[in-house]
Amino acid sequence: MTNAQLKKLVNEAVTLHREIVARTERLKIMKADLVREARLHENDFMPTNNGGSRWTATGTDGCIARVNFPAPALLSHIDTEDEAFDKILALAGESLDALFDSVHYLKPIADFRDEVAAALPRRAATQLIELCQVECSPRVSFETAETKTKER
Numbered sequence: 001m002t003n004a005q006l007k008k009l010v011n012e013a014v015t016l017h018r019e020i021v022a023r024t025e026r027l028k029i030m031k032a033d034l035v036r037e038a039r040l041h042e043n044d045f046m047p048t049n050n051g052g053s054r055w056t057a058t059g060t061d062g063c064i065a066r067v068n069f070p071a072p073a074l075l076s077h078i079d080t081e082d083e084a085f086d087k088i089l090a091l092a093g094e095s096l097d098a099l100f101d102s103v104h105y106l107k108p109i110a111d112f113r114d115e116v117a118a119a120l121p122r123r124a125a126t127q128l129i130e131l132c133q134v135e136c137s138p139r140v141s142f143e144t145a146e147t148k149t150k151e152r
Helices: 003-039 085-099 112-119 122-131
Strands: 053-058 064-069 100-102 105-108 139-143
Touching: 003 053, 003 064, 003 139, 085 100, 085 105, 085 112, 085 122, 112 122
Parallel strands: none
Antiparallel strands: 053 064, 064 139, 100 105
């Protein structure tokens, strides 16, 4: 590669990088706008398989934007030093060993929410599940419609 070719390549790469950064920032703003708009249409949310919800909007050319609101994720573990630890012990009561794997910390078992609902009274189950989960950020995804071509 000649010196002139190298300089041209660097210029093109830097220009492309600047465009990508600018477009990425614009996309981030657009996604935030879509999340804000979705929150205004809560009645149109569709449930997802894992307890979350989804809102879908369609563009003028058939493209789709989906805003996914995941269900709160269960904590991967609950440390004995965690401020909620004692409440969790009290709420789980005699079901503690059936609901958690204990290895220097508590780890919710598979199908935790269902097992808690079956093992505890409704109020205690709801409180225990809330203490053992963390909110998840909404995600936005797109589907691009096929380009419509005019017949001549």
